[in-house]
Amino acid sequence: MSIFDRIFRRRGKTTDNRDQDDLLSMTDFIRRAEQEVERLIEADTGWYRNLPYQGAMSITKAKEYEIEKWAVWNRVIYDAKRSRLAGLKWSCRNDSLSCPECIKNHDRIFTLDQYDRLASKSRHLGCRCELIPIQSI
Numbered sequence: 001m002s003i004f005d006r007i008f009r010r011r012g013k014t015t016d017n018r019d020q021d022d023l024l025s026m027t028d029f030i031r032r033a034e035q036e037v038e039r040l041i042e043a044d045t046g047w048y049r050n051l052p053y054q055g056a057m058s059i060t061k062a063k064e065y066e067i068e069k070w071a072v073w074n075r076v077i078y079d080a081k082r083s084r085l086a087g088l089k090w091s092c093r094n095d096s097l098s099c100p101e102c103i104k105n106h107d108r109i110f111t112l113d114q115y116d117r118l119a120s121k122s123r124h125l126g127c128r129c130e131l132i133p134i135q136s137i
């Protein structure tokens, strides 16, 4: 069973007994990511065909993978902000399948005061970019 399945099987149990200023859980990030990914899938019927890793997994698995990536991306930014990490470096694969916007951001360092902007940047399905923690700038 994947991490994804385990999180979703817990759905409903963990929501109501928390204080309002509780930290966000991974389940929160997965739920938000699911909404975003579903919105993008609705807007692009060819999304699966256009994935850079197309054929490597089924449509269902690919959708789960996109949701997980999206949730982790936002979780990394959230934790970086919370722990006042000095910076996050955008790392793009920089190959023929990379999108122009991601290539443009390759090696760009976002500092603590830029994390909100980083989190609000639009992303795309099939993005293979990662955020690398930078301890000091």
Ligand SMILES: [Zn+2]
Pocket (backbone or CB within 6 Å): 092, 099, 102, 127, 128, 129
């Ligand atoms: Zn990307």
